[in-house]
Amino acid sequence: MSKTRSLRRQLLVMTFIVLLFISSLALWGAHIYANRTTKISYDRLLYGAALQMAENITLVNGKVIIDLPISAFETLSLSSSDRAFYSIMNTQYQVLTGYKDLPDIPFPQLIRESQQNQPIKPLYYESNYRGERVRFIILSKRLLEADKSKTVFVIVGQTMEARAKAAKEFNQIALQFVSVFFIITMLLLLFVIWQVLRPLQSIKQAITERSSLDLSALDIHVPSEIAPLVGSINYFMAQLDNTLQRLERFTAESAHQIRTPLAGLISQAQNALDEKDAALRKQQLENILESSQLLTQTVNQLLNRATLTHRFQSHPFSLLSLDELIKDTCRELVVWALEKHVEIAYVGDAKTNILGDEFALKQMLHNIIENAVKYSPEHGTVEVELMTQSTASNQALSNQATLQIRDQGVGVCDEDKLHIFEYFYRSADNVAAGSGIGLSIAKEVAEHHKAAFHLKDNQPTGLIVEIVFLCVEESKQ
Structure with missing residues (x-):
């Protein structure tokens, strides 16, 4: 007998796989959302600091005057684990103030956009600086005085440790939430599976507890989806009961029909043995032959009927x-x-x-x-x-x-x-x-x-x- 597969185990495995897939999808989505959210939040801090610096740059008598506000650095210092870097440059790549070795500044793009006489949109980029990964923002400001104008670029950078930490914390919260959701959902589904399979257990119990001779219909309340199964079982038992009754009746009648000619054969054979008259003995032997032929015909028909009964169900x-x-x-x-x-x-x-x-x-x-x-x-x-x-x-x-x-x-x-x-x-x-x-x-x-x-x-x-x-x-x- 081949090993049977548990329906409960199959449901649990499939449920676990589906929940695992959904949970993985949720964690992946939470990871993307956390990185995007922290990136937007800290980029806004960079933008705010750069904007405050740009607002305090003026042009007096053709000379660029820079008065960096403390509030700009206070904005960047909201993250105590990060360091900030800045630089203010003119269009000739000259650093007016700040760090002189900021890396990977996209000067060709800045010059090209500044020549279009349109405000340059904030430009973000990342680069390695002094052994750390730094996120930079570049703002441009056009300074006007009488018939003179100049353009300066404000570059502000901040290390990315704080934003990585914030994203990690967000991911951990999401992981905890998804784990709790996974465990609670699995427990609920275990209960649901147990509840759904209860009717099958009740059918098994109803069949197990009854006598092997009891082929009456099952009378149990089951959901509509399982009702056809109960109907099929009842139909099978009714057919089996009918077959057994017919077999019992047919066996009894067959035994009687076979027993009678056999008794006649024995009696006629005994009479033939005792008979002295040759002519009468011949007649008795002919009767024995006729009874034997009738018995053979009856047995053959009984065997044919048994064969047909089997073929009706199998061919x-x-x-x-x-x-x-x-x-x-x-x-x-x-x-x-x-x-x-x-x-x-x-x-x-x-x-x-x-x-x-x-x-x-x-x-x-x-x-x-x-x-x-x-x-x-x-x-x-x-x-x-x-x-x-x-x-x-x-x-x-x-x-x-x-x-x-x-x-x-x-x-x-x-x-x-x-x-x-x-x-x-x-x-x-x-x-x-x-x-x-x-x-x-x-x-x-x-x-x-x-x-x-x-x-x-x-x-x-x-x-x-x-x-x-x-x-x-x-x-x-």
């Missing part, structure tokens, strides 16, 4: 040529019928296909035709005819094939027609040898193929067995 239908199947069966029985001085005549000319089980249909045809031959008078004829017709059903054409097997025997009275399909039933007026299960098997096969099974009176005497099949096209195989 799918296939596309068959019904007319060819009937002809083959007639050919197989024609010699046997002639030995009994009865002719089998196939008078049908229809050709049609059906979905069915070839073995089961042959057993059905054998039983019906053998039964017709058995009850036919000497030099009689058993007619086998296949006809097709189309009938309108639900505003659509449904092709049907009708098989008739007609004999010229004594027929069956209306009272016996009510019981003729019961196992081992034999009429009180029936003098022919037989087991009484042939027509019962034939009707079961017809019903398994969704075919209608009818008994009609033949004229002037005899019985007509009529079976109506539904035909199919080859394209519907």
